[in-house]
Amino acid sequence: MRTMRSGSRAGRRSLAHLLPSPADYSGLRRSWRSDLIAGVTVGIVALPLALAFGVSSGVGAEAGLVTAIVAGLVAAVFGGSNVQVSGPTGAMVVVLAPIVAAHGVGAVAALSLMAGAIVLAAGVLRLGRSVSYIPWPVIEGFTAGIGVIIFLQQVPSALGVGIGGHASNAVVAAGQTVAEAAWPGALLPLAVVAVVAVIMLALGRWLPAVPGSFVAILVVSVPVALLDLPLDTIGELPSSLPAPGLPSFDLGVLASLVGPAFAVAALAAIESLLSARVAATLANTGALNADRELVGQGLASIAAGLFGGMPATGAIARTAVNVRSGARTRAAAIAHALLLLLVVIAAAGIVSRIPLAALAGVLMVTAARMVSVSTFRRVARSGRSSAAVFLVTAFVTVAFDLVIAVGIGIAAAAFFALRALSRMSGAHLEPLPGDPQPGDERIALFRVEGSLFFGAAERLLDEVAARDDVAVVILRLSGLQLVDSTGANALGEMVTALERRGATVLIKGVRPEHLPLLERSGAIGALRHPNHLFAELEPAVEHARSHVRRAGYAI
Structure with a gap:
């Protein structure tokens, strides 16, 4: 009853906001x-x-x-x-x-x-x-x-x-x-x-x-x-x-x-x-x-x-x-x-x-x-x-x-805005932190930034999928400002394709607001192991190097 009264008072205040007053x-x-x-x-x-x-x-x-x-x-x-x-x-x-x-x-x-x-x-x-x-x-x-x-x-x-x-x-x-x-x-x-x-x-x-x-x-x-x-x-x-x-x-x-x-x-x-x-x-x-x-x-x-x-x-x-x-x-x-x-x-x-x-x-x-x-x-x-x-x-x-x-x-303004937003997005290959180690050439570290949405997802992720000469791919997602359902789904498909090709995918730095969508879309579930999701870069890189060593690429 008290909740109904408070809701009624809120409704009256809301209506009064739309009416003339002294x-x-x-x-x-x-x-x-x-x-x-x-x-x-x-x-x-x-x-x-x-x-x-x-x-x-x-x-x-x-x-x-x-x-x-x-x-x-x-x-x-x-x-x-x-x-x-x-x-x-x-x-x-x-x-x-x-x-x-x-x-x-x-x-x-x-x-x-x-x-x-x-x-x-x-x-x-x-x-x-x-x-x-x-x-x-x-x-x-x-x-x-x-x-x-x-x-x-x-x-x-x-x-x-x-x-x-x-x-x-x-x-x-x-x-x-x-x-x-x-x-x-x-x-x-x-x-x-x-x-x-x-x-x-x-x-x-x-x-x-x-x-x-x-x-x-x-x-x-x-x-x-x-x-x-x-x-x-x-x-x-x-x-x-x-x-x-x-x-x-x-x-x-x-x-x-x-x-x-x-x-x-x-x-x-x-x-x-x-x-x-x-x-x-x-x-x-x-x-x-x-x-x-x-x-x-x-x-x-x-x-x-x-x-x-x-x-x-x-x-x-x-x-x-x-x-x-x-x-x-x-x-x-x-x-x-x-x-x-x-x-x-x-x-x-x-x-x-x-x-x-x-x-x-x-x-x-x-x-x-x-x-x-x-x-x-x-x-x-x-x-x-x-x-x-x-x-x-x-x-x-x-x-x-x-x-x-x-x-x-x-619609035209939205098209140009999305095109500009898409151009601001990208996946950039970065050197691994620390001193170089044997087998590092088999690890690709990508910084994904900007927006992963329907207007940019395919082009952006194609840049990552094009690297078919590596054993481990690390995706740094902390720079992503926006992720929509299309982008999350495309990310999941790319992880699945890389894993099927024999490359291990590690994801680092998923923002808390993006995590539920990536989980619902299957992008996180596409990882080979739950431990392949990292909060910090250093553990991700060390995990990638251990994979390379076990695979015998580090000579």
């Missing part, structure tokens, strides 16, 4: 002014991005704005970072666009609920630290690939063709759009895109504190509205949040959404945890609770789905703006969501007249910033294998699928 706002009395300023600043930055990402994904500007409000508020309260800002992101657009094309807009809310539940379960199961296993070149590679796709997805709006081209590859769709554009009519939306890009780049260079995307959209939207230029606009937006409710469920559609839901959940978890990790390095804003972050992001996507929104993730760019604007507690991200809600209530009519070409310009500049030449140079300087992983991940992201790209990138 400690989340312990510094608010000192930082509320800077938090409020940061929240307003990031809200101004987030407004055009939320609209643009909603339109670009095919779900609509309203869904993007609703997601930024609802998911941004829920993730701020329940997430594991004190400064994370969540909402629709470019990476999610890349995944959602083909799903919308295949299943329709109506499936997105159900998809958001399903993906949110998966991310929530991952947090409860304490899988938050798993993102640390994704190599840096893979992260940068799919970030660059996402940037290319986002840029290409804006080509229809930039040419005044409308939102489309999501049913096929982004490169193909962009090329078809250019071929189908109505010239010279396409020059007008292109001019709007150019003006937005110039303003954002200029302000980013000379006035980085000014929200360039907001200013750019304001500058182009006013003359477009006054002159009534023939440009597609966002269209009517609601003046309040929609009522929450469960989306319509069709079992056939739900079954077809299981795979996409896992893909969306994987992306949401990866991007959110990466964003939170970046935020933790920008300022001293408190520790990151990775598991709680997943819980918060899962609840955020569920809430967004109930309000007709789309799956959300932590947004790296908006989170960075939040921190650099002075945010220190969750109040800043909450203020950002409330500001966007105020825009919906008080300025929906004005926002609805923003040209789609202006949003395309914002996303094109955002995408261009994601493809960083300096980042690729840093990756390339890290080694040819890192550059190869980066390029492979970026290519697969653009050509096929983001989640597939992450898997292939991790």
Whole structure:
């Protein structure tokens, strides 16, 4: 009974670690002014991005704005970072666009609920630290690939063709759009895109504190509205949040959404945890609770789905703006969501007249910033294998699928890592210690070091087995850092082969952590006698010389 009570208390403490607490706002009395300023600043930055990402994904500007409000508020309260800002992101657009094309807009809310539940379960199961296993070149590679796709997805709006081209590859769709554009009519939306890009780049260079995307959209939207230029606009937006409710469920559609839901959940978890990790390095804003972050992001996507929104993730760019604007507690991200809600209530009519070409310009500049030449140079300087992983991940992201790209990138990184680990392993022939004695030439002493695993075992042990002119082989295993089941099995097979050939095998210096595996695999049992396992080198060498003398090799 006492054990059950203690287990119950431990379970409650574990669950409490994943829930909000008053400690989340312990510094608010000192930082509320800077938090409020940061929240307003990031809200101004987030407004055009939320609209643009909603339109670009095919779900609509309203869904993007609703997601930024609802998911941004829920993730701020329940997430594991004190400064994370969540909402629709470019990476999610890349995944959602083909799903919308295949299943329709109506499936997105159900998809958001399903993906949110998966991310929530991952947090409860304490899988938050798993993102640390994704190599840096893979992260940068799919970030660059996402940037290319986002840029290409804006080509229809930039040419005044409308939102489309999501049913096929982004490169193909962009090329078809250019071929189908109505010239010279396409020059007008292109001019709007150019003006937005110039303003954002200029302000980013000379006035980085000014929200360039907001200013750019304001500058182009006013003359477009006054002159009534023939440009597609966002269209009517609601003046309040929609009522929450469960989306319509069709079992056939739900079954077809299981795979996409896992893909969306994987992306949401990866991007959110990466964003939170970046935020933790920008300022001293408190520790990151990775598991709680997943819980918060899962609840955020569920809430967004109930309000007709789309799956959300932590947004790296908006989170960075939040921190650099002075945010220190969750109040800043909450203020950002409330500001966007105020825009919906008080300025929906004005926002609805923003040209789609202006949003395309914002996303094109955002995408261009994601493809960083300096980042690729840093990756390339890290080694040819890192550059190869980066390029492979970026290519697969653009050509096929983001989640597939992450898997292939991790596999490529693992291959290069195992190859490097294999090259660091080896079996080196050493002279026997002490003064030379007759018959020593019939004894081979090998120092086996590095890793004896599936990627190196056969090559490493072939070096030992190649010595067929000796009577005794001594294997020094104290330098082994890693032994897996394949390596242990290969070692056992080599000992058996040497013994069958007439050579006596002595093993010296097996580490305690390796001994159980070597015993289970039969490597120790393959020795001719249990006394052929030694802890020290000198007794092993003396035993080997006694074998040579008895065999008559020492003359």
